[in-house]
Amino acid sequence: MRALTHDTFGDPEQVLTVTERPTPEPGPGQVRLKIVLSPIHNHDLWTIRGTYGFKPELPAASGTEALGIVDALGEGVDSLAVGQRVATGGTFGAWAEYVVANAAGLIPVPESLSDESAAQLVSMPFSTISLLQFVGAEKGDWIVQNAANGAVGRMLAQLGAARGVNVIGLVRRSAGVDELREQGIENVVSTADDGWREQVAEITGGAHIAFGIDSVGGSSAGDVLSLLGEGGTLVAFGAMNSPTMEISSGDVIFKQATVKGFWGSKVIQTMDAATRGALFGELIQRVSDGTLTLPVAGVFDAADAADAVRASNTAGRVGKVLLKF
Secondary structure, three states: OEEEEEEOOOOHHOOOOEEEEOOOOOOOOOOEEEEEEEOHHHHHHHHHHHOOOOOOOOOEEOOEEEEEEEEEOOOOOOOOOOOOOEEOOOOOOEOOOOOEEHHOEEOOOOOOOOHHHHHHHHHHHEEEEEHHHHHOOOOOOEEEOOOOOHHHHHHHHHHHHHHOEEEEEOOOOOHHHHHHHHOOOOOEEEEEOOHHHHHHHHOOOOOOOOOOOOOEEEEHHHHHHHHHHOEEEEEEEOOOOOOOOOOOHHHHOOOOOOEEOOOOOHHHHHHHHHHHHHHHHHHHHHHHHOOOOOOOEEEHHHHHHHHHHHHHHOOOOOOOEEEEE
């Protein structure tokens, strides 16, 4: 079978190659999936570079999320059937024609979801809705986030609106404001504009901002913290620009702020089954009724992985880049 692998850590455009690997056989409690589509996530690229929290042994497989069709059942699996569409967000090596996954972690996909939406259902959307659950934002609360034009930022705005949570988005380009408004997302401010803090205050009407989400790092983390009200919580979600958060000690002290991290895979591991099921049910409903949109920027064959990575790294990209096998 074809699989995307790398023998060294480095630039994904350079080190990813299509190799032939034996087709895996499912063990007890596992199923084999024939992969239909698999998205490219930042954490996939960081893993290939060797800069993520998980560092695989070389030569290494790649990819973590996919839509697949159940191709074979391992011993003891009676909850799934051959030919069934399922989504997985935690199966390392998903960039391959076939992959083996634990049956218990797979999400059956209803016919109402397209392949393109189902392929990206778990990692980013579920991390986003889990983030809302994690911070404990309730109806009427205010959240401010940077990287608002990223996949998570856009989904947080949509899911927040659906729950009655107010979300303000910060972007670094003025054009990003218009891009999000074209997608129906309001309350967006560009930090490149003079008086952007005043714009935030005007949007909120001076209301208390309880939560801040930082996906950028560097001085952008401090910008988010500076907008929080007393007792606010700053959550580190990502580090797109810098692995170091530059925040004001004064803001932490005088706002009595809390700073904590969110790593989706760890949070999901400790989530009880009832909550997990309820959140997935909400996600599927939101995607099905159009409240949550999962656009696609392009679909590439695995043989064109370098082109796919370049497309994924394109500034201003709207939607995920998907690989097909």
